[in-house]
Amino acid sequence: MTLLEGRTLFRVHLKHLYDQNEIDFYFKILLSHFFDLDATQLALTPSQELDVDHIEDLKRALYDLSEEKPIQYITGLAYFRSLELEVTPDVLIPRPETEELVEWVVETYSGKQIPKTILDIGTGSGCIALSLAQELPHCKVIGIDVRSEVLKIAKKNGERNKVAVEWSQQNILEWKNGSIPADVIVSNPPYIMPKEKNAMKKNVLNYEPHLALFVEGEDPLLFYNKIIAFANQHLTPYGRLFFEVNPVYIDALKQGIDNIKTYTYSERLDIFGKRRMVCLQKG
Numbered sequence: 001m002t003l004l005e006g007r008t009l010f011r012v013h014l015k016h017l018y019d020q021n022e023i024d025f026y027f028k029i030l031l032s033h034f035f036d037l038d039a040t041q042l043a044l045t046p047s048q049e050l051d052v053d054h055i056e057d058l059k060r061a062l063y064d065l066s067e068e069k070p071i072q073y074i075t076g077l078a079y080f081r082s083l084e085l086e087v088t089p090d091v092l093i094p095r096p097e098t099e100e101l102v103e104w105v106v107e108t109y110s111g112k113q114i115p116k117t118i119l120d121i122g123t124g125s126g127c128i129a130l131s132l133a134q135e136l137p138h139c140k141v142i143g144i145d146v147r148s149e150v151l152k153i154a155k156k157n158g159e160r161n162k163v164a165v166e167w168s169q170q171n172i173l174e175w176k177n178g179s180i181p182a183d184v185i186v187s188n189p190p191y192i193m194p195k196e197k198n199a200m201k202k203n204v205l206n207y208e209p210h211l212a213l214f215v216e217g218e219d220p221l222l223f224y225n226k227i228i229a230f231a232n233q234h235l236t237p238y239g240r241l242f243f244e245v246n247p248v249y250i251d252a253l254k255q256g257i258d259n260i261k262t263y264t265y266s267e268r269l270d271i272f273g274k275r276r277m278v279c280l281q282k283g
């Protein structure tokens with residue numbers, strides 16, 4: 001099979017699901033991943049034969065894409081700020097909105113007194129914890145998650161990127177680990193209600209870990225309220241809590257916080273113009 005034949009195969013079999021630019025983009029990612037071929041190779045030598053050893057891998061990837069499996073789970077890699085991260089179906093694929101949340105934390109502390117300890121609650125692939133440890137050097141960063149399988153991936157990502165983070169298996173809903181004073185708490189907790197499933201795309205619903213996406217029960221703010229209660233005890237004075245939020249519930253969250261009066265509230269829009277990020281500074 002030549003490079004051009006490969007791309008035609010992809011265009012024909014995937015055209016009912018993705019637009020052509022997206023198909024070509026996936027094909028180029030897979031060329032690089034399986035054949036170590038540069039994106040320009042297709043334009044330069046379209047009749048170049050593909051290495052037979054990896055044609056089956058390419059065909060399997062085509063099948064996976066036709067089943068709407070995210071490309072990051074096919075290659076096992078995702079990119080987040082300056083990190084290359086391993087991702088498996090145990091961990092959420094890091095999102096661009098979350099990169100913006102990290103940007104807000106970094107911006108808040110650049111040129112100022114760097115926080116001593118940062119805690120990332122629900123660390124997943126470790127994307128937030130590792131970026132903050134890399135971009136705010138000299139901080140101690142702790143990443144917690146409820147699942148040991150998730151923490152194994154986060155740990156591997158620390159080693160892969162040569163960034164030091166302390167990992168700990170903890171259930172934030174049943175915190176039993178004593179005192180942990182933090183100057184900054186960051187969290188992108190599960191924030192989708194099961195009733196929103198119908199509106200979700202198959203590539204998310206069928207492949208990403210439900211424990212990372214959904215809040216069980218009736219309270220969409222369950223994790224936020226628990227984390228705020230945790231911050232009441234463990235966040236140092238003038239420390240900040242940064243959240244990624246479901247825009248649907250941000251007003252309810254704000255109202256609850258206005259009632260507490262211990263925190264100064266601010267929020268930011270994401271690149272799609274959605275009210276997605278909240279910062280609470282302890283008074």
Ligand SMILES: C[S@@+](CC[C@H](N)C(=O)[O-])C[C@H]1O[C@@H](n2cnc3c(N)ncnc32)[C@H](O)[C@@H]1O
Pocket residue numbers: 091092093094095098121122123124125126127128144145146147150170171172173188189190191211212213
């Ligand atoms: C939305 S994902 C965020 C992952 C990662 N921080 C990111 O931004 O891509 C939420 C994470 O919270 C973890 N989680 C779910 N319930 C938890 C709990 N009770 N305690 C701690 N972590 C929990 C999940 O395993 C998942 O990794």
